[in-house]
Amino acid sequence: MFDAVVVGAGPAGGMAARELASAGYRTAILDKKKIIGEPVQCAEGVSEFGLRSNGLQPREEWIAQKVAGAKCVAPNGKWFYITRLPGYALDRPSFDRWIVNDAVDHGATLRTSTRVTAVARHDGGWRVQANGESLDARVVIGADGPSSLTARQAGLVRSLEKIVAYEYRFRREDVPILDPDFFLLFVSRVYQGGYAWVFPKGDSVNVGAGGPIDGHAATVAFCRRFGIDVARRTQTIAGSIPYRYDLSSLAAPGLAIVGDAAGITNPMNGAGIHPGLFSGRIAGECAVAALGTEDPPAMLAYDRILRASPFLDPLLSEMIDRVRTWHDSFINSVTEELHGLDWRAVDAKVSLRAFLRKPWIVLHARDLLRMIRTLELCDRYGW
């Protein structure tokens, strides 16, 4: 009998387990992987704010390099700063292991090569089946990624819409379009609201594409266009990212669904590390409160906190639906007006200059204003 069982040892599960174990609760972390964090399924970008606001101080052992922010590049090569909030290219396997090991150092039990096959209510708590064994717990945290068995078995899933992301890793010298200090996001109609990326990572670079598209074909086409020889790749990475998940609730008495399992990724950029850290930490805190007061329904507070957070603001998914309809000529034209600037530089003067040069832009004023609100939200959210 455990106080808590955490299903999945990614960043979200690791954070939840850390909270529970450090509060002294008997916690088990179960993961089907043999080695935590491997194989990696990530471009490994996270903001400094995302780490620090969740109590993680950047550490050399899992930071590959620091970046000064991210730039958005239009099909015509013009660009603007999406964010100048600093961030990092992580070494994801080391990062995931460090969080989980911290939970273990606080007394949690880690079981690898342990696939959970059933989660059901049992005797006022939950029964988890894994590797032919039953584990009973008062609390279960579903941190089992985008195809979460826990969320389905708890009866919380209404619908799940995912996108694919595909990526190659190259040596730095093999990527001619690299910006050593910024993550580059290439937008175009071909990515249908997604994008292609070039993320520097110390001696290597992650280059990929994601969206409601064929990620593999888009990555190959992107590499060809920019003279990157795919034959020189050192690694291939692929996975799915939650795009729009509809869960009736993110919690039930004695249960919470966190990170990708709950679909808590930013639809604007697919980023899920910071949302995973945040939701895992909050779920852990709610579980500690529920266990402390022996009040399983207290876990429902987790659903309320997450839904009120910027991570699940409907503006993000509303806006990405609009972006999906934008043609390259429009993206090029707007980016020309912003070339080399931060979107924050859009004031009355910049707007007037753009309207005088391109009067048709007025027809899109509502979309553009909403996009500025969206970018503000993403900055507040800390990407």
Ligand SMILES: Cc1cc2nc3c(=O)[nH]c(=O)nc-3n(C[C@H](O)[C@H](O)[C@H](O)COP(=O)(O)OP(=O)(O)OC[C@H]3O[C@@H](n4cnc5c(N)ncnc54)[C@H](O)[C@@H]3O)c2cc1C
């Ligand atoms: C190609 C790609 C690039 C990405 N790039 C970025 C990026 O640059 N920045 C960013 O912020 N996000 C990025 N993401 C998204 C990010 O990787 C995820 O949002 C993040 O990993 C979510 O963390 P998590 O802990 O919720 O889930 P995961 O990291 O998916 O962890 C879930 C864990 O659950 C385990 N599990 C699943 N089912 C079971 C089961 N039945 N029993 C036991 N264990 C189980 C899995 O083995 C896994 O270890 C990217 C995703 C992809 C696919």
